[in-house]
Amino acid sequence: MHVISWGSLAWCAIPVVLIATVYTRWSGKASEVLLSAARMTLQLIGVGYVLVALFENPSPWITGGVLVVMICIASWIALRPVNHQRNYLKPTLIALTCSAGLHLFISLVLVIGVDSWYEPRVIIPLAGMYFANTMNAISLATERYHSELQEGKPEPKARLTAFQAAMIPQINSLLAVGLVSLPGMMTGQILSGVSPLIAVRYQIMIMTMVLGSGGCGAALMLWQLGRADRSGRQRDNGPADADLVENDL
Template structure:
């Protein structure tokens, strides 16, 4: 496997500066890209050092703590498009907890057959991928759901439109994998010397779990938002009749 030095890694600034320049010339906010990229690099370096320690001394408590931080961060990021409106954080947290927990159980016990659930070298990478996919689906679903309601759509129609929008990236990924691009996990395994046929099996697991965790997360989020919307309308109707 090829090793990347820190000096060689500095060439990765080129795409960051390129996109920042586009933002600047189109009167956008290049600071958004620059700050996000800097935060990404710092977060990954910090996580790298944390994982070195975790892998050396696995602990259910530390793994549990890491998962807790991940779900809290994912919940907060997921509601970013609708953060100015109340009532989205708890549904996002619940949807992530149930969707990711369910699919982690399938992947760890049924597919991989791991004996120790808190093994950080397995649990944390999988949880990260699952949280990321579900987080994005929930974010898209919440934003689209609210937009549809604001436009005057009925709750069921808004829910369906939001679910379709949330699933577009996942369906596109399923259609494109192997034809348009090799996914990140598969590419990483091949670069590290793993047989492509073994890498394919892992990638199939990741793609199907990502589909499930995204769809389940979005559905749970929309179901909760639907109940809130219905209860709000009933309460407002009763209030107006007084």
């Protein structure tokens, strides 16, 4: 495997500068892309040093703590499209934890068969992919659900539309993989010298788990929001109209 030096890595600033130039020429905020790229670089370097320490001293408590931090950050980011509404935070935490946790269990125990669930070298990269994709699915579903309700759509219709919107990236990635793109994990394994046939098996696991985790996370989030919305309408309408509200199910 070719090792990229820090000096060679500096050439990666070229695409960042190009996009920043477009922002500037079109009277946009070039600082947005520059700050994002700088933050990304610092975050990854910091994470790299943390992972080195974790890999050398695996601990269930430390690994569990890292996973909790990842879940909290992902849940908070997922609510960005709806202005971080506080009443959405608890359902997001539940949806993300349950969905990604289930698929991590399937991957680690049933598919890979690891001896220790807390092995950082295995669980943290998988958790990162599952949390990130589930976060995006929940974010898309929540934003669309919120918008549909504001437009006066009935809750069942808003829920279906939101779920379909959340699944578009998931379905597109399944259709494009292998034909349009080689996913990052598979590419990384191939570059590190792993047989493409072995890399394919891991990638199939990742793609199916990401599909399930994202879909289940979005569905669980929408179910919770719908339940809260129906409960709110029942309180507003009173006992006399409770039967009409139940018909919306």
